[in-house]
Amino acid sequence: MLSRGTVSSVALVAIVAQLVVRGWLAATGNFYWDDLVLIGRASDYPVLSWDYLGHSHDGHFMPAAFLVAGVSTVIAPVNWVVPALTLVVLQAIASLSVWRMIRVLAGPSAGVGALAALVFYLFTPMTVPAFAWWSAALNSLPMQAAMAWIVADAVILVRERGSHPRARAIVIRSTVVFVVALAFFEKSLFILPVAFVAAVLAARFGPAAPTPIGSTGGDEQEPRLTDTTLTRTFTAARTLWAALGIIFVLWTLVFFTVSDATAGEHSVSQTLALVWRSINNAVVPSLVGGPWEWDRWVPSPPMGFPPTWMIVAGWGVLAALVWWAVATRRGAVAVVVSAAVYVVVAQLPVMWNRSSANTALELAQTMRYLPDSALVITVAIALIVGSPATARAHRAAGGSHAGTADRGRLGPVVLALAAALAVTSALISLTSFSRSWRDDPTADYLANAKRSLAAHRDQPMFDQSLPLEVLLPVAYPNNQISRTFGRVRDRPEFVGVTDRLDVLDSTGRLVPGSVTRARTIPAGRGTCAQPEITGPARLSLDGPLIQWRWTVAMGYCADRDGVVTMALDGGQAVRVPVRSGLNVVYVQLEGHGSELALTPVTPGLSLHTGEARVGEVAEARLVG
Structure with missing residues (x-):
């Protein structure tokens, strides 16, 4: 004994x-799967709000778990x-x-x-x-x-x-x-x-x-x-x-x-x-x-x-x-x-x-x-x-x-x-x-991505999805890098308009990006010397688009610095800064339809557009 x-x-x-x-x-x-969902929600909502704490996560009601995850994300994001x-x-x-x-x-x-x-x-x-x-x-x-x-x-x-x-x-x-x-x-x-x-x-x-009842008390x-x-x-x-x-x-x-x-x-x-x-x-x-x-x-x-x-x-x-x-x-x-x-x-x-x-x-x-x-x-x-x-x-x-x-x-x-x-x-x-x-790519992806984002903190970049091996699209919008790294301080600003397209590859490293050719917009009939767009215009696509978040890659010549708006049917117009001379701009738009609405906002602004692509953001080496 x-x-x-x-x-x-x-x-x-x-x-x-x-x-x-x-x-x-x-x-x-x-981190794995739902961990990134919790981090994503903690990046998008105040951690003490009911929208965050009271969320039904995959059928679970777990406000205290959300609170711990939120506090952890605030203290040491993606750490x-x-x-x-x-x-x-x-x-x-x-x-x-x-x-x-x-x-x-x-x-x-x-x-x-x-x-x-x-x-x-x-x-x-x-x-x-x-x-x-x-x-x-x-x-x-x-x-x-x-x-x-x-x-x-x-x-x-x-x-x-x-x-x-x-x-x-x-x-x-x-x-x-x-x-x-x-x-x-x-x-x-x-x-x-x-x-x-x-x-x-x-x-x-x-x-x-x-x-x-009925027992004699014996064993x-x-x-x-x-x-x-x-x-x-x-x-x-x-x-x-x-x-x-x-x-x-x-x-x-x-x-x-x-x-x-x-x-x-x-x-x-x-x-x-x-x-x-x-x-x-x-x-x-x-x-x-x-x-x-x-x-x-x-x-x-x-x-x-x-x-x-x-x-x-x-x-x-x-x-x-x-x-x-x-x-x-x-x-x-x-x-x-x-x-x-x-x-x-x-x-x-x-x-x-x-x-x-x-x-x-x-x-x-x-x-x-x-x-x-x-x-x-x-x-x-x-x-x-x-x-x-x-x-x-x-x-x-x-x-x-x-x-x-x-x-x-x-x-x-x-x-x-x-x-x-x-x-x-x-x-x-x-x-x-x-x-x-x-045996999971998440850890290496997150570590590489944090280093890449820190090294290019001054260059605004598009939002994008995490790799499929890290988090599937079913978790949208919490599978977006803006959610995962939203609380990280040493990173670029995530924007919807940029003149330099970089993306994180499947390993988390920042590489040149491009836009796939889902649809194209033919070049305008003018020239840089004689721009064809001086007011509201509708640029025809070579086919219809379904409702989605699309990326437009467009070359242009502008006669001065200024601002234009772009929009697809069913989506909100996005303000796009343009610079004088020959340039390229990348814009993310929500919407559908067969036309792109382009409107100069700056008085007197004129521009000529080259052939544009409408599609998805991808690594440049994969698009060609």
Whole structure:
């Protein structure tokens, strides 16, 4: 039997080891996909405005996550240091909160078992993808910390029948923690049912635990969830349940008012297929530290591909652990069933929202939707190891004093060996994930782009889209460089008119640009000596344009410095400065149609236009 001091020391070492590993993972990572969307919105809106904080992001209502992302963007725009620090700090808070919860659920005497529950949480691959992805971590880590904290508080109140001297403070702090978690992630609504069920399961044992009807009080009787147990759980912490329940209802109403989570077409059959893929190819292999192989189809996130033997091994380990729990711990059946129900049911809403004709089943193998399931499994382990032994286990332990002593010495050794193997396997998985996570062009693109923009800060340039490998057009307008680098101070001004066309290439380096030839405008009939445009004119294109943001590249001769306006049908006129002599100007216009309206604004200004191109901005080497 390990002393409480030894157990606490080992737990602290394990947490520090996890933070070192996670710190390395964070330090070697970078921004990805939704991270850039959060940065883009923080560049376009005041970070304390409701337009920013209350935005429904891909169906999520997450004002606190937006706030952290916004503050980080203001402090250090497109700089990974601050986000990496937030990841490690949030993980430290979550891990310490989970250890506190385990000690409450398992009790002070469950030393080795409590450590097993902690090690599972700290190193399971189920929590890794959502940690490395900053925007996902801003949702998940606060939820994990809050769930662990509130579960522990609920069990404390129930076990002491609401007579805890600081019961009011416990209720207040748990309510505040619940609100904070919800502000980061609406899925934190699940905390309330998890805390209640955990409290009910914990209330079956311990001080003043009710005796099931028909029980003689012996170990042979499997504890049941009686009316007394449910009543005691509810009444002992009724103030807590009332406070959390009110917040639950109010936040649900706000969420469905603000969010568009249910928009789009969904499929029941694909939802079920995604849930099964998540269980069989993600949750189960993680029980043996898998998967060891991660791969990605850029720009998608990494996906785990466990081999068949690892899936089979995972099911075998699960069956063995369930058998051991049921055979040796009273009340284990209810705990196992409750955990299994959560792991399955918690996947249904997110997989329903992701189900569509274009969703690949491999989405479930990204494992980024599983951290809360990992925590619920941790709760189950802590409850089981803290439960009394069954009569069968007592008889087996009393059969031979010598055998009992040998098993007492051998048990911790076997458990430590199994934990070491599981952690080693999990670290192999994490290393493979890290390699796949770094196989992404975003980090190099952002670094090169910041250097290029700083080196040409005095030359205004057009806005443009990020490369497809970094962010797809579906994220428009947050896939524009003016959004991504909007808060960066050392950069050019982004404009709609320029006389020098430079663009960022796919690697983030500034290179000469040109305009593709979607449509052309023939040269005017005048000359530089006799300009043909002296007033409003409409220049014909060689074909119609659809509604879009087009770029016009036009050579011209002007008789003086001045200003003209250009416009397409359906778009606003843009003021364009022109210079005396022979020059070229590039203008971005919204609109459609078959004509370009050009109007001199400066009195007496005349100009002759050469052949013009209307199209998209691209690298000059690609246009020719």
